[in-house]
Amino acid sequence: xxxxxxxxxxxxxxxxxARRPASTxxxxxxxxxxxxxxxxxPEDEPRIRRLLxxxxxxxxxxxxxxxxxxxxxxxxxxxxxxxxxxxxxxxxSTKAAATIFGRVVDLVGGVERLTxxxxxxxxxxxxxxxxxxxxxxxxxxxxxxxVADGRLDLNGLASQTDAEVEAAITAVKGFGRWSxxxxxxxxLNRADVFPVGDLxxxxxxxxxxxxxxxxTPRTMLRAAxxxxxxxxxxxxxLWRLVEATPMTPAAQGNGRxxxxx
Numbered sequence: 322x323x324x325x326x327x328x329x330x331x332x333x334x335x336x337x338x339a340r341r342p343a344s345t346x347x348x349x350x351x352x353x354x355x356x357x358x359x360x361x362x363p364e365d366e367p368r369i370r371r372l373l374x375x376x377x378x379x380x381x382x383x384x385x386x387x388x389x390x391x392x393x394x395x396x397x398x399x400x401x402x403x404x405x406x407x408x409x410x411x412x413x414s415t416k417a418a419a420t421i422f423g424r425v426v427d428l429v430g431g432v433e434r435l436t437x438x439x440x441x442x443x444x445x446x447x448x449x450x451x452x453x454x455x456x457x458x459x460x461x462x463x464x465x466x467x468v469a470d471g472r473l474d475l476n477g478l479a480s481q482t483d484a485e486v487e488a489a490i491t492a493v494k495g496f497g498r499w500s501x502x503x504x505x506x507x508x509l510n511r512a513d514v515f516p517v518g519d520l521x522x523x524x525x526x527x528x529x530x531x532x533x534x535x536x537t538p539r540t541m542l543r544a545a546x547x548x549x550x551x552x553x554x555x556x557x558x559l560w561r562l563v564e565a566t567p568m569t570p571a572a573q574g575n576g577r578x579x580x581x582x
Contacts, residue, residue: 358481358482358483359512360510360512361392361393361551362510363393366390366393366554369512369554370389372551373554376547377547377548379530380555380558383558383561387558390554390557391557392507392510392553392557395508395510396510400478400504401435401436401437401475402432403508405422405425405435405461405464406422407496407500407503408460408495409421409453409461411457411495420452421451421452427451428443428447428448429443437464437468437469438469440461440465441462441465448461457495460493460495461495463493463494463495464493464494464495464496467492467493473490479509483513486504486511487501498516498518499518502519506553506556506557510553511553512550512553514552514556515548515553516556519556521559522541524563525559525563526540526541526545526559528559528562529559530544
């Protein structure tokens with residue numbers, strides 16, 4: 322495994338609200354974000370799939386159904402753009418989020434010009450006119466300020482531990498633990514992240530285990546123990562399982578669908 326790596330991804334789709342994971346003690350399962358730096362590479366992916374399939378036959382069936390994991394396909398060269406997209410997309414449908422983000426990109430003159438300095442030079446009223454709420458305008462400006470003054474070193478995150486990355490991301494207004502976990506998985510391709518607060522992961526775990534009701538974070542973490550140290554890959558397949566499973570109207574109304582790539 323490589324020691325570090327990363328860049329960024331596009332966070333598409335609706336965003337689920339991350340719920341606080343169950344507290345952990347000596348007898349509790351391990352937390353979702355670990356301190357080690359372990360990164361998935363395309364070369365690793367076939368071996369990881371085989372390992373997970375041997376450890377968990379139920380997950381193995383899902384892996385065979387959906388084929389290669391595409392987690393490592395999600396890196397791009399613009400982490401700032403990805404974070405702005407994440408903020409603008411919060412609590413919106415995929416279509417609405419794409420429309421508003423497109424307006425912001427047009428406002429700055431193209432995605433290549435969507436940088437912290439350029440965004441800070443935009444009149445907040447123009448960002449509001451593009452469709453951002455007042456709160457989201459404050460969030461994207463706080464993000465831009467953190468990047469511009471060096472408090473958030475996006476390039477340096479690749480060499481930091483998962484816990485350090487989470488602390489850096491959540492120091493910015495509008496970013497919680499879920500956002501940090503998505504950054505770790507889809508931008509830095511960290512190997513062992515398991516976002517128990519993501520609605521898609523909750524539903525995917527429920528489907529995989531054949532449970533009638535939604536599992537608790539504690540139950541999810543216990544189930545995911547066999548997937549260590551590659552829980553990010555397992556999570557990717559749980560998202561695929563949910564996408565391929567028709568949801569009843571009642572289930573659809575229980576919360577926003579999670580994003581996945």
